[in-house]
Amino acid sequence: MPPATTAKPPKPKSVRKRPGKALANAAAAKAAAKRRKRDGLTPQEVEAIFFRFHQVDPEPKGELESVNAYTLLVAVALSAQATDVGVNKATRPLFKVADTPAKMLALGEEGLIGHIRTIGLYRNKAKNVIALSQRLIDAYGGEVPADREALETLPGVGRKTANVVLNIAFGVPTIAVDTHLFRVANRTGLAPGKTPLAVELGLEKVVPDPYRLHAHHWLILHGRYVCKAAKPLCQRCIIRDICRFEDKTAA
Numbered sequence: 001m002p003p004a005t006t007a008k009p010p011k012p013k014s015v016r017k018r019p020g021k022a023l024a025n026a027a028a029a030k031a032a033a034k035r036r037k038r039d040g041l042t043p044q045e046v047e048a049i050f051f052r053f054h055q056v057d058p059e060p061k062g063e064l065e066s067v068n069a070y071t072l073l074v075a076v077a078l079s080a081q082a083t084d085v086g087v088n089k090a091t092r093p094l095f096k097v098a099d100t101p102a103k104m105l106a107l108g109e110e111g112l113i114g115h116i117r118t119i120g121l122y123r124n125k126a127k128n129v130i131a132l133s134q135r136l137i138d139a140y141g142g143e144v145p146a147d148r149e150a151l152e153t154l155p156g157v158g159r160k161t162a163n164v165v166l167n168i169a170f171g172v173p174t175i176a177v178d179t180h181l182f183r184v185a186n187r188t189g190l191a192p193g194k195t196p197l198a199v200e201l202g203l204e205k206v207v208p209d210p211y212r213l214h215a216h217h218w219l220i221l222h223g224r225y226v227c228k229a230a231k232p233l234c235q236r237c238i239i240r241d242i243c244r245f246e247d248k249t250a251a
């Protein structure tokens with residue numbers, strides 16, 4: 001009689017299913033995208049983004065209409081939570097009669113309201129425009145100061161408005177972060193940040209000097225017309241291959 005054996009029977013081959021190739025590729029692509037997002041954009045990629053913006057639109061312009069630094073300041077102050085088109089409609093006739101602080105004061109708050117009542121929050125904005133006009137006359141000889149701190153002391157003028165005025169009226173390479181720019185900076189990975197200030201400071205660190213002056217215009221226009229909030233037009237985006245946004249719309 002053969003001796004009893006203690007050897008265990010061989011294990012059956014694993015029957016665990018391996019994921020299909022397509023599934024594995026998708027997972028690998030997702031992991032690579034995550035890695036790329038975590039690592040942020042390289043300086044070469046940032047340079048490429050602005051090079052492309054520059055090639056398409058070398059001299060981008062803001063869409064708010066103005067005739068001097070003062071009217072620019074007023075237009076930006078009126079544009080909070082309003083469209084540029086709506087503001088322009090109201091300010092075209094307004095600036096024909098009031099393009100200086102003195103003329104605005106002569107028009108008075110009620111006269112100003114008559115021009116801007118189609119713009120949201122017009123009562124509060126009218127108060128601010130009259131008050132800032134008075135302060136420009138009292139403290140700055142009726143001129144708009146080319147200085148951030150001074151601008152931010154004006155009623156209704158915050159960091160974003162000051163940045164727009166410094167950039168457009170005085171050629172200072174500031175970056176004014178509005179809702180469009182905030183979105184683009186976060187989606188692309190250019191300067192992720194939880195607040196407008198964090199995004200502004202992040203962009204200041206990465207935008208190459210030659211592109212600084214126009215950076216905010218390019219990014220705002222890109223956000224307004226291509227990288228839209230609800231449905232970005234990724235299929236026609238010129239920086240699609242660099243952008244880190246994980247939910248790009250189909251090509």
Ligand code: SF4
Pocket residue numbers: 187188226227228232233234235237238239240241243244245248249
């Ligand atoms: S690829 Fe899409 S999400 Fe990225 S910047 Fe372009 S439009 Fe925006």
